[in-house]
Amino acid sequence: MIDLSIRKQLGEFGLDVSFSVPEQGLTALFGRSGAGKTSVIAAIAGLLRPDEGHIRVSGRTLFDSASGEDVPVHRRRVGYVFQEGRLFPHLSVRDNLLYGQRRSPVVNRRIDLDEILELLGIAALLGRRPRDLSGGEKQRVAIGRALLAQPEVLLMDEPLASLDAPRKREILPYLERLRDELRVPIVYVSHAIEEVVRLANLVVVLDSGRVAAAGTPEELGERLDLRPLLGEFESGAVIDASMEAYDAVFDLSTLAFDGGRLRVPGNAGVIGAKVRVRVRARDVSLATQKPVDISVQNIFEGSVEQVAEEPGAYAELKLRVGNTRFLSRVTRESVSRLGLRTGSRVFLLVKSVSFDRETLSAAPGIASAGQRGHG
Amino acid sequence: MIDLSIRKQLGEFGLDVSFSVPEQGLTALFGRSGAGKTSVIAAIAGLLRPDEGHIRVSGRTLFDSASGEDVPVHRRRVGYVFQEGRLFPHLSVRDNLLYGQRRSPVVNRRIDLDEILELLGIAALLGRRPRDLSGGEKQRVAIGRALLAQPEVLLMDEPLASLDAPRKREILPYLERLRDELRVPIVYVSHAIEEVVRLANLVVVLDSGRVAAAGTPEELGERLDLRPLLGEFESGAVIDASMEAYDAVFDLSTLAFDGGRLRVPGNAGVIGAKVRVRVRARDVSLATQKPVDISVQNIFEGSVEQVAEEPGAYAELKLRVGNTRFLSRVTRESVSRLGLRTGSRVFLLVKSVSFDRETLSAAPGIASAGQRGHG
Amino acid sequence: SAQGVTIFAAASLTDAMNDVVKMYAAKSGVGVKSSYAASSALARQIESGAQADLFFSADDEWMDYLEKRSLIDKGTRFDRLGNRLVLIAPAGAARKVEIRRGIDLAGLLAGGRLATGDPASVPVGRYARQALTYLGLWAFAEAKLARADNVRFALTYVERGEAPLGIVYSTDVAIARGVQVIGVFPQESHSSINYPIAIVAGRGTAPVRAFHGFILGSEAAAVFQRFGFAVR
Amino acid sequence: MLTDFELQALWLSLKVALRSVALSLPFALGAAYVLARIRFPGKVLFDGLVHLPLALPPVLVGYLLLLTFGIRGPLGGWLFETFGLRLAFTSLGASIATAVMSFPLMVRSIRLSIESIDSGLESAAATLGASPLDRFFTITLPLMLPGVLSGCVVAFAASLGEFGAVITFVSNIPGETQTLPLAIYSAVQTPDGDAAAARLAALSLVLALSGLMVSEIIARRARMMLGGGPE
Amino acid sequence: MLTDFELQALWLSLKVALRSVALSLPFALGAAYVLARIRFPGKVLFDGLVHLPLALPPVLVGYLLLLTFGIRGPLGGWLFETFGLRLAFTSLGASIATAVMSFPLMVRSIRLSIESIDSGLESAAATLGASPLDRFFTITLPLMLPGVLSGCVVAFAASLGEFGAVITFVSNIPGETQTLPLAIYSAVQTPDGDAAAARLAALSLVLALSGLMVSEIIARRARMMLGGGPE
Ligand SMILES: Nc1ncnc2c1ncn2[C@@H]1O[C@H](COP(=O)(O)OP(=O)(O)OP(=O)(O)O)[C@@H](O)[C@H]1O
Ligand SMILES: Nc1ncnc2c1ncn2[C@@H]1O[C@H](COP(=O)(O)OP(=O)(O)OP(=O)(O)O)[C@@H](O)[C@H]1O
């Protein structure tokens, strides 16, 4: 739904970025400070005119240097949450929030003021001026303003950077709903890996103005060469499963996947719902004898497919359980001590507590988020 | 070293905060957006005049409504990293950086430009103007500017919010060194729990302008009532240990603590150095039979001191190994299945991979950070 | 201004004309509007189609200017008033002098300036230049002039002691309290000082002609004399 | 307390000055916006043209106005024939003269405040769907308010004091074009006119102060709204 | 190409205008700062005082200057006795007259730009150890630059065009006080002086344009430095 290829010279900095996101969803722009993330977003919004290239969103051409097309900013219908707020100082919070909504076609008004006020916890601020707001309050109003503009594409430049964790945890599912229910494509810049991993369908890694890599969070998580760019971007495997049962006494769901059953905390949805869970490599321990009487609930038998030693103390192993692939991160010492190599039979110990809400998300294309339990 | 008690009315918002930090160190201000964190910092800097109260830092009275003392801002010698940058638009990056240094007494110049340039990766930006910088670049310059002012107290309002993880990981140890070697007290606002946990000697939790709690990260981590304020503030135990051996082949250090030996990745320092490690509750699995042939390296025998069931799927257990206290977070189902209760003998499985650099820090008062390996 | 009468008069006639207008209104019931400004400005305004019925100039030059352009009714032009050129000094400061060729102007000025109207633009300055040339003093005095834009300020210069001497009309002295006349320029030293009046071309309606007549009449003459003008 | 003559001049001055501000404001807004935001060849020349009335002696400006807007001038003739409008020698003409004279002052003020607006806010408005005109009226203009206000105050004050251009363009007709400065001029021409002149000058001052006071109050409101400085 | 007379007037105008700007700048900075940042009783009165020269007819201002700075005036007498300084009829006096007349314009401009400065930057400078004076010179003043520059340009242009106050205070002495507007005035007052007046007016225009051009160049630099608008 986003097809972008732009070149632009900014002083000594050359931006040359191309990527395309075929399906509806959230594209995360990731990269070190100064990599060009904001520049890409600004180009989509029409605030930075590329020297060359094209930008298409949801089939609409916003810019094309070949045909000379260049849709004016105010007709692009983007919702842009700026890195630096940019609230209108002369308007009240209410008027800031409604600025975009008032200019949106009435038929498009799917996002509602009251809903946004509650989501962002800013109902009490409506009568204030931006200068009387705290940093996080400003940022929340900026998010609300962009959402209420009823955008056809949402551009978010580190929107949650200065928000507290509980608030983040309220906003993230909302963004997922936007993506899935209202099918608004989102381009999202963040340095917080958990956010990216949770939300992104596609991660585009920028480095010095160029695309260093692009792929799903899982694909990139497995690429060791990207570590210097991604930092603690944690590797992990994504497992497609379906909801099988919910145990209300212990608040645990049982999910079936190709290779076994996983028990995860909370209610993961209606019976039969497809869910996707992420198992971080560091949450998978390995044993060559099946441990007993242990708190770890999920123990699977599988085989080692590949052992990748990293510099430092760790090694990363690819494992297979049935037809499902897992990743495990253990010390090199353990690999050596247990004699693990390709083909070894092992037991995987997956702590159920490592399934937190942030790695549990509805399989794309299934708008099940609304029914999911919030345990 | 910081003794603060202030009252201030801001519109409808009433600030009434008192805390005192007896020892040198880093005080983290934590709390939801709008709780009053920035206001407290601004009061210390002298930019917000309390209606009443006093502020003392390192024995110096900066403000006292009783005696009428009110040291002017420019004599307070604070290094303030503002939530919104505030770089001087008319000065080059170099002149921004040196603005404070040029005004600091020469004898006080312990923080060096070159060091800061390297730490923050901004050497290439020296000749630029702030408007040509990216968001993260601006923030780094702002940090450098505050540090180079050679402050006697450092006030940092979400300084790392928009920085990438690799950069954060370079800056955090530097802040620790400032705190420990130069003995600069730091007041630090952050929503990133890992940062707070790593750095803070004292955490002050603000809620609606009042102190909701104050204590070490560990103390607060154990308080379930603070969860709504702290969010995913992860519980864990802090263990004081001393460096015993380093295995260069597997890049593992062995640390001795009262109750056993821990193997942690990387070189944790010179032999004999005191180190402090943090073991997160979620990284401790429990077993009633000792597992064998398992990748987990650290297995200790201990006893259950207390079982605290939480709402939801989890329970948290306090455990004792020798004279050392550990925390463990497992599902309630596991507690029931293994029959765990106060007094139970258990084996603790601590994944060595769960000791990452961010939970490994020099014991306060020992300036060993400089020699620590950066594996 | 359909029935009313509008007169454009030189600023130096302000007070005298105000009295004349008042007297005329009392007598005939006709209100007269007046505009006082520099003769040059008034002439240009009439040239540009100002709704003036009469022009009362402070010199011949600007009346000639209009006449050349057929903007006044030639037959109604009369030289109405005359004036005398006098040398003034701050009140109480100096004794009288007789103005003749060879007087010690340099000594009287004692390094100071001679205040008068700007010879380029103000009538009194032009007459002063003629007189000083006639007296053989122009070469010396030209560089010593303090050229005011308006007689009012030439008077002020003298009154405030900025200039020890000034050349103004005898009628002007009344405006300032702090000056005294110390000498009168001989008539022959300059062309006669003249205030011509005329009706603007095409505006000679009956009320205008009546007021024109009144200005030329004896009642008005008495007023002008009271203000120190010589009546022709 | 005030004579009819003084009241007349006072009222006329107020009328002339207010109308002058109203007249020049839209043009000044346009010119300031163009100068602050648009780059085009010959901009300095345009800038010079705007400043012209400031750099020329007012009498000359008045004279040029007379040549242009007089009944025999190109524009004045057209105006008269088309609308039956006469400018020279009317109070409307006086407003035009003061408007022209104070125009550069107004433009400068407004331009300065446009230049100090963070253009990022306009960009933000654009992303929210505001067209250029919409942005101008909802973002740029309100944020310019302090400058516009300041420009109006200067123009108002300058209009109150304008003499040369007015007397040359519209002459000195009591009740019609004789504003306070012209009345002062006439008073100074008469013996014992100093007292009258002083009274008139005081009136002028009071008028200017009132204007300032009103503007200060509006400005304070505006500043509070905009969340500006320490005041 | 230019006659000696024209050259003389040109040169004198330039000198008078530049000196006038230099004279009023420090006072204007002070007054603007006080008006923008300090709250005190009687502020409106002070503001009014600053605007006075704008609201009064220039001729009256010249007259008041004569009364104050004349040899018998309170200030003029003191200056003469102490420094042997005479202002009336000198080009210095002309500069003072134009400085007084353009003072309110300069103050307005500067004040406007002070008010648009983000006071957070000054707070930041304070935390970095800058005393109030230090802050003023290293932060406030540079950020005010566009306004100061704009104020100087307006003041320069206004000084070039100032007529009434100059001719009244220092009279019209060729080579000493006869600036371009005075020369133009003289020419316009002569029945056949139109051509000469036009030439002089053109000179005045060129001078004003040059000033503007120089200021535009400086302003562009300053704006680039400050990272302002789209230009
Ligand atoms: N001038 C003011 N008028 C009214 N309320 C104000 C004013 N200034 C601040 N506040 C309120 O005071 C509270 C505390 O603000 P402060 O900036 O200290 O919050 P904070 O803890 O730093 O929040 P954040 O994490 O969002 O930056 C906020 O609720 C804010 O809305
Ligand atoms: N006008 C300019 N002149 C020179 N360099 C520029 C200019 N504008 C941006 N840059 C450079 O372009 C690069 C990309 O900037 P951009 O704002 O897109 O980075 P970013 O990825 O958003 O970084 P951050 O995470 O720090 O916000 C930066 O290195 C910046 O210094």
Ligand SMILES: [Mg+2]
């Ligand atoms: Mg950015």
Ligand SMILES: [Mg+2]
């Ligand atoms: Mg804050």
